[in-house]
Structures are given as structure tokens and as C-alpha cells.
Amino acid sequence: MIRANVEIVRIAVLASGTGSILESMFGAGLRIEVVLIDRPCRAREVAAAHDTPVVLVERSSYGSDFDRVAYTHAVVDALEPFDVDLVVMAGFGTILEKPMHDAYENRILNTHPALLPAFPGWHSVRDALDYGVKVTGCTVHVATLAVDSGPILAQEAVPVLPGDTEESLHERIKTVERRLYIDTIKEIIERGHVL
Numbered sequence: 001m002i003r004a005n006v007e008i009v010r011i012a013v014l015a016s017g018t019g020s021i022l023e024s025m026f027g028a029g030l031r032i033e034v035v036l037i038d039r040p041c042r043a044r045e046v047a048a049a050h051d052t053p054v055v056l057v058e059r060s061s062y063g064s065d066f067d068r069v070a071y072t073h074a075v076v077d078a079l080e081p082f083d084v085d086l087v088v089m090a091g092f093g094t095i096l097e098k099p100m101h102d103a104y105e106n107r108i109l110n111t112h113p114a115l116l117p118a119f120p121g122w123h124s125v126r127d128a129l130d131y132g133v134k135v136t137g138c139t140v141h142v143a144t145l146a147v148d149s150g151p152i153l154a155q156e157a158v159p160v161l162p163g164d165t166e167e168s169l170h171e172r173i174k175t176v177e178r179r180l181y182i183d184t185i186k187e188i189i190e191r192g193h194v195l
């Protein structure tokens, strides 16, 4: 087995939102070569503050006319010059198709704000609250073509508290994700699983 360390492994982070997980990754010393975003978002400012290239591959549409395969090819092409070993999704809002998984097979990670296989999809925090669960959490997993169902690498429970809103619960989950995701990424790098 080839051993590696966090200074060597070249990472692309895919983000669409506030970029708070991305921010923690910079703080943890991961070697982030590029941040790819699918829409203008705060993640762009986070990357710029760390002198890291940002590539915007903007979605042309959020409707049924969206050409997901063409978009995926554009993402693969945009990442290619950065020669990354690992792709890390941190709140990326576009499902990518087969060309991405062909290019980075078993080298795409995701964090999801629920205990998969419970509450997959984009509204997992709201869905967990609506269902009335007393415990939810987050899942770090390998991203596969089947959305939110790749091999699970780590999970941690987060209690739902009386009076929680979607925002308060999601923020409590993200506090865990910012630690668990980074610890898991470091662990798989140090085990030599991505080189």
C-alpha cells in the first residue's frame, strides 16, 4: 500500500453554498488545488481569501432542459488542468453524471446532513424534522453514480432538540461535519487510499 500525507494529495473541492466546510478544510491544512462552484456563492470568497483558484462552471438551467451530461463534461474538463487526486464535495448543488465517476472512480467523497440511508436528497434536515426523529446526524461517504448511497466511511449522530428549526439543526449538524469530514479525509489519505 502506498502511504501518502495531506501535504501531497491534491484536492478539488466542489461547493455551492456558504462554504463553511470548505473554510474548515483550509484551516485543517488540506492541499486544496482548486474550488469549483456551480453558481456564484460565498465559497468563492472563501477560496479567494486563501489564494486558491476558483472555477465557476455555471449551471445553465435548473429546469428539465438542463443537460446534466454536458454539464458533467464541462466540470471534468475544468478540473483536468489541476491534476487532482481527490474530489471532495462540500455542499455541491448539482448531481454529476457518469463522466465524473469515470474520471475519478472511488475518488469522490461527499458529506450528507443525515444518517444515510435515512433522508437522502436535498431537504434531508427538513425531512428529518418533519418526520419527527429524535436523532439525526451526518454521513461521510464515497460518492457513486447512485446519489447518496455510496459506501459509508463515517457517521455521527446529532440530537434533535425541542424547538429546533431547520436552520438551528442544520447548523448543529454542520458543526459535526466540519470535524468528521476532515478527520475522515485525512484518514483515507494517510492510509494511502487515494494515490
Ligand code: GAR
Binding pocket: 016, 017, 018, 019, 020, 021, 022, 090, 091, 092, 111, 112, 113, 121, 122, 174, 177
Ligand atoms: C452541508 O451540511 C452538507 O452536508 C450539505 O450542504 C452543507 C454545506 O454547508 N450537503 C448536502 O446537503 C448534499 N446533499 P456549507 O456551505 O456551509 O459548507
